[in-house]
Amino acid sequence: MILNNNFSISNTAQRGFTLVEIMVSVVILGIGLLGLTVLQMSGLQNTQTANHTRLSNLLAYDMVERMQSNPFPVEQDSYHNVSGVNHTCTKSSPCSALQQAQLDMYQWSAELADRLPLGRGVVCRDSTPTRDDTPTAPACDGTGDIFVIKVWWDRDSSGAISNVSSDPDNQRDFPLMITFQP
Secondary structure, eight states, X not given: OOOOOOOOOOOOOOOSOOHHHHHHHHXXXXXXXXXXXXXXXXXXXXXXXXXXXXXXXXHHHHHHHHHHHOHHHHHTTTTXXXXXXXXXXXXXXXXXXXXXXXXXXXXXXXXXXXXXXXXXXXXXXXXXXXXXXXXXXXXXXXXXXXXXXXXXXXXXXXXXXXXXXXXXXXXXXXOEEEEEOO
């Protein structure tokens, strides 16, 4: 009797995937989806920043239009660093120049606070406008022919308006600044 020790190994093609291949493809897919999520979050943040910038421009030009429609209070310097006060002005009891400027500032400040996160603004005369200031210290010199309208808001959603170079997240909240010469 002759024993045949010839073993034949089948050369048939393997069908399907192994568990390792499936695990690798799931990891690659997960990394790709994570990247898309980060991209989507970044896009939403940029859209929000653009919307706030657009709103701040609209509101700053709203104050310019208020000042242009009331030239007498502008000539009297009633708009320079004025605080907002809610006056009730009527045809029979019109506002003085200062009262009109205070009313405009009150309404404008309320709109800033309502539409922008921590929105604040100032209107002042300034011969050397600069952006290195804060809402509590607007750095207006009170001289010159130029009115400056500055609008601040919390651009980086940190919960505070920060305009210092040592800001921990390195995101300074520079004001939007518009100059206006009546």
